[in-house]
Amino acid sequence: MRYLILADIHSNLEALEACLRDAAARHYDRVLVLGDVVGQPGCRALFVGPSDLAADWGHLGEPRHPEVQAAIADACARCARLGKPLGTFAPIADEARRYLEMGVRFAAVGADAVVLRRGMDALREIFRRL
Numbered sequence: 001m002r003y004l005i006l007a008d009i010h011s012n013l014e015a016l017e018a019c020l021r022d023a024a025a026r027h028y029d030r031v032l033v034l035g036d037v038v039g040q041p042g043c044r045a046l047f048v049g050p051s052d053l054a055a056d057w058g059h060l061g062e063p064r065h066p067e068v069q070a071a072i073a074d075a076c077a078r079c080a081r082l083g084k085p086l087g088t089f090a091p092i093a094d095e096a097r098r099y100l101e102m103g104v105r106f107a108a109v110g111a112d113a114v115v116l117r118r119g120m121d122a123l124r125e126i127f128r129r130l
Helices: 015-024 035-038 050-056 066-082 093-102 114-129
Strands: 001-004 030-033 046-048 088-091 106-108
Touching: 001 015, 046 050, 046 066, 050 066, 050 088, 066 088, 066 093, 093 106
Parallel strands: 001 030, 046 088, 088 106
Antiparallel strands: none
């Protein structure tokens, strides 16, 4: 499912209509307005995937693209103002440190498939020596 998340519409109907026209051409399944979502009582945190964001914005394979990083920094600031923690995916220690310094409050530091593979590799080495 593809989501379009909008922010800072501030009752600007012309801007909202332009965003929705653009979104219709890109075939999103669902449209959420960040301010509305973040302000809901059940929303306790948000998570942004740098690679997902990069791919969606035409920077496939470039999660460190300046446009992507600026969007994440902006999301950090917005979430901080609303008292909501923002998380991200940061499998490299230096990236995790940079995101935490940027204001991200939590980071996923490994994918389940990678962790499972590393664990299985370690077990294989242990039992290979028996």
